[in-house]
Structures are given as structure tokens and as C-alpha cells.
Amino acid sequence: xxxxxxxxxxxxxxxxxxxxxxxxxxxxxxxxxxxxxxxxxxxxxxxxxxxxxxxxxxxxxxxxxxxxxxxxxxxxxxxxxxxxxxxxxxxxxxxxxxxxxxxxxxxxxxxxxxxxxxxxxxxxxxxxxxxxxxxxxxxxxxxxxxxxxxxxxxxxxxxxxxxxxxxxxxxxxxxxxxxxxxxxxxxxxxxxxxxxxxxxxxxxxxxxxxxxxxxxxxxxxxxxxxxxxxxxxxxxxxxxxxxxxxxxxxxxxxxxxxxxxxxxxxxxxxxxxxxxxx
Numbered sequence: 001x002x003x004x005x006x007x008x009x010x011x012x013x014x015x016x017x018x019x020x021x022x023x024x025x026x027x028x029x030x031x032x033x034x035x036x037x038x039x040x041x042x043x044x045x046x047x048x049x050x051x052x053x054x055x056x057x058x059x060x061x062x063x064x065x066x067x068x069x070x071x072x073x074x075x076x077x078x079x080x081x082x083x084x085x086x087x088x089x090x091x092x093x094x095x096x097x098x099x100x101x102x103x104x105x106x107x108x109x110x111x112x113x114x115x116x117x118x119x120x121x122x123x124x125x126x127x128x129x130x131x132x133x134x135x136x137x138x139x140x141x142x143x144x145x146x147x148x149x150x151x152x153x154x155x156x157x158x159x160x161x162x163x164x165x166x167x168x169x170x171x172x173x174x175x176x177x178x179x180x181x182x183x184x185x186x187x188x189x190x191x192x193x194x195x196x197x198x199x200x201x202x203x204x205x206x207x208x209x210x211x212x213x214x215x216x217x218x219x220x221x222x223x224x225x226x227x228x229x230x231x232x233x234x235x236x237x238x239x240x241x242x243x244x245x246x247x248x249x250x251x252x253x254x255x256x257x258x259x260x261x262x263x264x265x266x267x268x269x270x271x272x273x274x275x276x277x278x
Contacts, residue, residue: 025049025050026070027044027072028055028061028068028074029041029044030054030061030064030076032056040101043125055079061075062090065087072135073088074098075087075100076100076122077104088113088117091115091117097115099118099119099135100119100120101120102120102121103122103123118131127251130253155212156173156176156213157173158176161213161215164202170213170214173213173224175261177262180227181256185221185223186251187252187273188200200221201216209225222269252269253269254269
């Protein structure tokens with residue numbers, strides 16, 4: 001970590017080239033993973049946000065956050081923390097939200113920061129995009145994705161499931177899926193820890209809405225989220241992170257498209273998930 005404080009390209013600043021009315025969040029990237037940083041930049045800009053700068057050293061990252069006053073900091077703790085500097089703490093001091101984007105299974109100690117950062121496992125750009133979307137709504141003062149979901153008029157149809165292995169209840173609800181509903185696949189390595197998939201499914205089931213459905217499938221834990229859209233998936237990812245579930249898992253999502261059945265959307269999600277696992 002100490003080497004990062006004294007080597008690398010330092011801070012790369014970007015001009016404010018996006019029209020002001022299209023910029024929702026000012027983002028600082030603190031990461032030395034060059035190829036992945038380029039992909040993150042593309043995700044941020046594609047969603048109408050502004051990159052204020054990129055830092056690949058600890059000192060440079062602290063300087064960027066202190067003087068750039070971002071709304072959101074995306075940071076790899078390898079760059080973000082050493083014995084003398086802490087980018088997450090600096091972000092808290094300037095009022096910025098933080099997303100920790102890490103390959104290391106980083107765990108935030110309870111109470112360590114005045115504002116607990118979200119944690120997304122590299123290289124899951126889908127989950128990172130969802131986390132940024134959720135924080136963008138939270139920090140703008142607008143209605144949060146979670147609040148929108150509470151007011152949703154649609155819940156899964158059919159009987160309440162008896163547990164996370166109740167395939168009948170899950171597929172009964174899925175057969176009534178309509179465009180705007182979403183499916184989320186959470187891949188858990190059962191080989192590393194016996195019954196890890198069941199344990200994770202039970203924890204997810206306790207977090208989702210009563211009208212959502214969770215199923216342990218042979219390839220993933222699958223969550224059916226009616227009337228959710230992008231905001232609903234972002235809210236779910238936020239809940240997983242807040243519960244400490246979003247660290248050692250691989251997450252993929254798919255929305256039910258027009259003229260597509262729920263079963264077809266599930267098959268598409270399964271294929272997408274299995275491609276990512278290869």
C-alpha cells in the first residue's frame with residue numbers, strides 16, 4: 001500500500017464537459033487497475049454522471065477528494081488506505097458517499113466511518129452501476145429506489161412460499177411476470193462452504209419485500225422482484241451490501257422485456273450468469 005502513495009500517474013483531472021443539466025453526480029475514481037478503471041469511467045459517463053478525476057495513489061486520491069469535492073467516491077482500498085491516509089474518511093469529511101470496489105473481500109468494520117460505504121466486489125460492473133444509481137437518488141434528495149418499491153402496486157402472485165426451496169410458489173409467480181419485473185441471480189460457491197447457498201438465500205429472503213420471491217436453484221440463488229425496474233434492482237443491491245452479503249458473491253440481473261415471458265427472462269439470466277462464471 002505504501003508504494004501506491006509515491007508512484008503511478010498521480011491525479012488525472014477531467015474538465016466539466018458534460019452539460020450541467022445532464023450531470024447528476026460528480027464522481028472521483030481512486031483505483032490503479034487501469035483497464036478496469038477505463039470500464040468504470042465508461043459506465044459512469046454513460047449514465048449521465050461526471051468524472052471529476054482519477055487518482056491511482058493514496059496521496060493523490062486524498063488530494064482529489066479534498067479539492068474536487070465529489071458527490072461520490074469509487075475507491076479500491078489498496079489505493080484508498082495506508083498508515084497515514086484514508087480516502088474513505090476524507091470522503092466522509094467532505095460529505096461524499098463512498099463505494100468500495102475491491103477484489104479483496106473488504107469488510108467495513110461497524111462504526112468505523114460516520115457514513116458506512118457500500119461494498120461491491122470487482123469486477124462486477126453491473127452491481128457497481130446499481131450502487132451508483134442508488135446513491136445518486138439518495139444524495140439528490142429525490143425519492144430513493146427503496147421508497148419507490150414500497151409504494152409499488154404489484155407483488156408476486158400466488159401463495160406465499162414455504163421457504164427458499166419452494167419452486168412451485170416461485171414459478172407460479174414467475175409465470176405471471178410482466179415487463180418491468182426483474183430477476184436477480186446471486187452466485188454463491190457451495191464448494192467453499194457447505195450449505196452456503198441455502199444460508200445466503202435465507203438471508204436474502206429476510207431482506208427482500210414480502211411480495212418478492214427467492215429460490216435456491218441448482219446454479220444460483222434467484223430473486224424475482226416484481227415492478228422493480230433498474231431502481232428496484234439498485235435498492236436490492238443496496239440492501240445486500242448493507243447486510244454484508246454483497247462481498248463474496250457474484251450478482252447478475254435481467255429485466256423482463258416486452259413480448260418476453262418470465263421463463264424466457266429466467267433462461268436468459270441463467271445463460272448470462274453462466275457465461276460470467278466461465
